[in-house]
Amino acid sequence: MTLVLLVTLAGAFGAVLRAVIETHLPNRADGMPWGLLAVNVGGSALAGVVAPCTSGDLRTVLLVGLCGALTTYSGFAWRVHLQLQSGRVRLGASTVLLMVVACLLAFGLPWWLLTGGLGSFGPMITLGACAAG
Secondary structure, eight states: HHHHHHHHHHHHHHHHHHHHHHSOOOTTTTOOOHHHHHHHHHHHHHHHHHHHHOHHHHHHHIIIIHHHSSOOHHHHHHHHHEEEEEOOOOHHOOOOOOHHHHHHHHHHHHHHHHHHHEEEEETTTTOOGGOOO
C-alpha cells in the first residue's frame, strides 16, 4: 500500500510540474507545441537517468509516478490530431518526427552514458558506476 501511495504522490507532483512547464512555454505562432516537447523530452531524459541509477521501489516511484505523469502521450497524440484535422499536415508530421527523435535521444544518451557507454572510448572515460544491477 505504501508503494501505491508513493507512486500516486510522485504522479501528482509530475502532473503539476507538467502543467507549470506547459503553461510557461505556450504554443508559439509556428504551431509547434514547445511546452509539450519540453515536458516529454525532460521526462524522457529523467527516465534515462533513473532507469540505470535506481532499482526496486524507488525506480517504480520515479519512473511510473514522476516520469509517467510528467510525460504525456495522450497530449502528444491530441496535438498532432488537431494539427492534422486543421490541414496542417506538414506541422503534424514535423511534430511527430521531432517528438519521437528528441525523446529517444533524451532517454538513450543518459542511459548509454550511465551504463558505461563511454567505456568504449577507453578506460579513462567511464560513468558506469551508476549502473544498477
